[in-house]
Amino acid sequence: MPNPPREPAETLPERLAASWPTKIWRDVHVLVAVSGGVDSMALLRLLLGLKHQAGGRGQLTAAHVNHQLRGEQSEADARWLAQQCQELEIPLEVLRADVTGLAKLQGDGLERAARDERYRLLTEAAERIGARYVAVGHHRDDQVETVLFRLLRGTGLLGLAGMQQQRALSTSVTLVRPQLEFSREELHGYLGKLGQDHREDASNTNSHFARNRLRNELLPLLREDFNAKVDQALLRTAQQAGEAYTAIHSQAEQVLTQSQTGQYQTDGACESGGFALLTGLLSTVETAVAIETLRIAWRNAGLPEQGMSDAWWRKLVQLAVRGEHSGQPKLPAQVNLPGNLLARYEGGRLSVWSVC
Numbered sequence: 001m002p003n004p005p006r007e008p009a010e011t012l013p014e015r016l017a018a019s020w021p022t023k024i025w026r027d028v029h030v031l032v033a034v035s036g037g038v039d040s041m042a043l044l045r046l047l048l049g050l051k052h053q054a055g056g057r058g059q060l061t062a063a064h065v066n067h068q069l070r071g072e073q074s075e076a077d078a079r080w081l082a083q084q085c086q087e088l089e090i091p092l093e094v095l096r097a098d099v100t101g102l103a104k105l106q107g108d109g110l111e112r113a114a115r116d117e118r119y120r121l122l123t124e125a126a127e128r129i130g131a132r133y134v135a136v137g138h139h140r141d142d143q144v145e146t147v148l149f150r151l152l153r154g155t156g157l158l159g160l161a162g163m164q165q166q167r168a169l170s171t172s173v174t175l176v177r178p179q180l181e182f183s184r185e186e187l188h189g190y191l192g193k194l195g196q197d198h199r200e201d202a203s204n205t206n207s208h209f210a211r212n213r214l215r216n217e218l219l220p221l222l223r224e225d226f227n228a229k230v231d232q233a234l235l236r237t238a239q240q241a242g243e244a245y246t247a248i249h250s251q252a253e254q255v256l257t258q259s260q261t262g263q264y265q266t267d268g269a270c271e272s273g274g275f276a277l278l279t280g281l282l283s284t285v286e287t288a289v290a291i292e293t294l295r296i297a298w299r300n301a302g303l304p305e306q307g308m309s310d311a312w313w314r315k316l317v318q319l320a321v322r323g324e325h326s327g328q329p330k331l332p333a334q335v336n337l338p339g340n341l342l343a344r345y346e347g348g349r350l351s352v353w354s355v356c
Contacts, residue, residue, distance in 0.1 A: 012042075012046060012182065012190050015182070016047075016050065016182075017050055019181060020176060020178040022050050022056070025056075025133055026051065026055060026056025026058055027056045027058050028057075028131070028132035028133065029059050029060075029061065029129060029131040030047070030059075030060050030061070030131055030134075031062075031129065031131040032061065032062050032063065032134075033064075033065070033118075033122055033134060034062045034063065034064050034092075035064065035065075035077070035137075035199070035201065036077045036080060036081050036198060036199035036201075037199060037200070038187050038191060039137035039138065039139050039142075039179065039184065039187055040136070041084075041191060041196060041197075041198045042179070042182075042187035042188075042196075043135060043136070043137040043178065043179055044062060044088070044090070045190070045191070045196055046178075046179075046190070047060055047135060047178075048060060048088060059091075060090055061090065061091045061092070061129060061131065062081070062085050062090050062091065062092045062093070063095060063125050063134075064077070064092065065097055065117075065118045065121055065122065066094060066097065067097050067117075077201075078094050080199060081199075082094070084197075093129070095121040095122070097117040097118065097121055111209055111210070119175070122134050122169070123169040123170050123173050126169070126173045127170065131173065132172070133173070133174050133175075133176050134169060134173060134175050134176070135177075135178060136175065136177055137179055138163055138177045138179065139182045139183060139187060140180060140181060140182060140183045140184075140231075140235070141231075142163070142180075143162045143180055143238065144219070144234050144235060145211065145219070147162045147235070147237065147238045148214060148219065149210070149211060152214075156310065157241045157242075157245040157248070157288075158241075158245050160237065160241035161238050161241040161242035162238040162242070163177060163180065164177075164242075165178070165180055219231075248288050248289055249292055249296075251285065251292075252289050252290075252292035252293040252296055255285055255289060256277070256297055258281055259277045259293070260277060260278075260297075261276050273302065273353065274301055274303065274351065274352045274353025275297045275300065275351075275352055276349060276350065277294075277297060278349055279321060279348055280348060282317070282321055283320075283321035287317060290317045290320070291313045291314070291317055294316055294317065295313070297352075303341060303354065304338075304339040306338075306339070307338025312337060312338060315335060316335065316337070316343055319334075319335050319350065320345060320350040333345050333346075337352070339354075340355050341353065341354055341355065342355050
C-alpha cells in the first residue's frame with residue numbers, strides 16, 4: 001500500500017484506531033505478541049491506551065515466545081518483559097519454543113522453524129485463553145522487506161501483495177497487523193515520547209540470516225544506487241498485486257460455485273478426501289482464474305499444497321481443459337501430483353483425491 005504522509009507521533013493512536021477500530025475488538029479478548037522490540041512494545045502501548053479509552057468486556061493479554069536461540073539473552077528478554085507487563089498491569093503468557101530441534105527435524109532452517117513454531121504457540125495460547133485475535137507488530141518497513149524477499153525468492157500475485165492486515169490462524173482465532181501503515185521510525189518516536197524502553201535483539205544484525213542481509217545490506221544499496229524511493233515503489237507494487245489478486249479470486253469463486261459437482265473418484269481414495277469439478281467453464285476463463293479456482297477447491301478439500309508449484313498448477317489446468325477445446329477428444333487421462341495425490345479427467349469432469 002502507498003507510503004502515507006508523515007505525521008507526528010502524537011497521531012499514532014488515532015491512526016491505529018482507524019486501522020483497527022476499537023468497536024471490533026473491545027468486547028473480545030486479544031492476545032498481543034511482544035518480543036520486547038520497538039514494534040511490539042509500541043503496539044502493546046498503543047492497544048493499552050485505546051483499550052483504556054474504549055473500555056469493553058474484552059481483556060488484553062501479552063504473549064512472549066522465547067525461541068531459546070540466544071541463551072541468557074533470551075531469558076533476560078523474558079524477565080524484562082515480565083517486569084514491564086507487571087508495571088503496565090497486563091497479564092503475560094511466556095511460551096517456550098525448541099526452534100533448534102524443530103529446524104533439525106524439518107530441515108527448513110531456523111528462520112522458517114521459528115516463524116512456524118511462533119504462530120503455532122500463539123494460536124494455541126489464544127485458543128486456551130479464549131482470545132479472538134492475535135495482534136502482531138509488523139510495520140511498513142517489514143512489509144517492504146517481505147515484498148522484496150518474496151520477489152527475489154519467486155512468488156505469485158498473493159505473495160507479491162505482501163502481508164495482509166488480517167488472516168485466519170484457526171477457525172476461532174484471527175491474526176491482525178494493525179501497524180502496517182506505520183514506519184519503524186514513527187514507532188520509535190512514539191515510544192520515546194512515552195518514555196517507554198525496549199529491547200534490541202542482537203540477532204537482527206546477524207548476517208547469517210537472509211532477511212537480515214536484505215534489510216541491512218541489499219535495501220540500503222538499492223536506495224543509494226538505484227532508486228531512493230524503492231520502498232514506495234515496492235509498496236505500490238504490493239498494492240496493485242493485491243488488487244489484481246482480489247479480482248482474480250472473486251471471479252474464481254464464481255467459477256467454482258458453478259463448477260462443483262458430486263463425489264470425486266474413489267479408486268484408492270483415502271479418508272482425507274478430494275474434490276470434483278465440471279471443466280466446461282474452466283476452459284473459458286483465463287489461466288490465472290482457472291488456477292485460482294483449483295486452488296480454492298484444493299484448500300476447501302484440505303489437501304496438502306506445499307509441493308504444488310506454479311508448473312504443477314498449470315499442468316493441472318491443462319488436464320482439466322484438455323477435452324473442452326474444439327478438436328480435442330474427451331478421452332480419460334490422469335496425472336500423479338505431489339503429496340501422493342492423483343488427478344483424473346474423464347467426460348468433462350476433473351477429480352483430485354489422495355491415494356492410499
